[in-house]
């Protein structure tokens with residue numbers, strides 16, 4: 756077994772245990788393997804263990820991998836990076852999900868650009884829960900207007916929220932940040948019954964995220980190992 760396959764097995768075990776410990780069904784938690792900076796060979800190894808959902812941060816890099824792997828059916832591609840308006844078309848044309856919608860302008864473009872032969876793009880609104888620590892995501896007071904906009908756009912399917920809490924080593928503090936997001940998620944669900952997805956939790960805070968109620972984990976390092984580049988170029 757390769758180390759990627761071994762890592763995936765360990766993560767699935769961690770998800771199972773964390774879910775059981777707080778009385779949740781592990782089946783309601785989707786693992787998105789974050790493959791940014793990793794080659795298609797690594798993705799194929801993960802696919803060989805049954806992993807189907809992959810996350811990419813950089814538009815061109817993601818599209819290159821999606822194109823290289825199109826012959827493998829059933830794979831779901833999640834765009835999880837900051838999205839500039841001039842890259843929205845590539846996301847609309849190639850990905851199944853976009854986790855980082857944070858403006859009406861981006862939402863409108865994604866809907867306009869989503870090819871008619873594809874199902875509506877699954878959209879998560881990224882909220883900024885750690886305020887000054889992150890430039891991405893909308894503030895909570897702007898959420899409802901954006902949610903309404905996304906829900907009205909014909910080629911988008913509003914699925915829920917995404918958040919990246921500020922990095923924190925202490926479990927209790929991780930849990931508090933995650934719970935804030937969960938509260939907002941439950942509030943949104945009351946207005947939009949189609950909302951079913953909370954994208955929350957990375958390699959270092961996945962247990963806290965599961966305990967708080969995450970339904971979708973984005974795990975990179977714990978699946979593929981440390982990344983050997985940090986890139987901001989798109």
Ligand SMILES: *Cc1c(COP(=O)(O)O)cnc(C)c1O
Pocket residue numbers: 789791812835836919957958959973974975976977
């Ligand atoms: C890189 C990244 C991840 C994965 O982070 P790890 O700590 O490697 O698990 C998750 N979400 C987003 C938005 C990322 O950019």
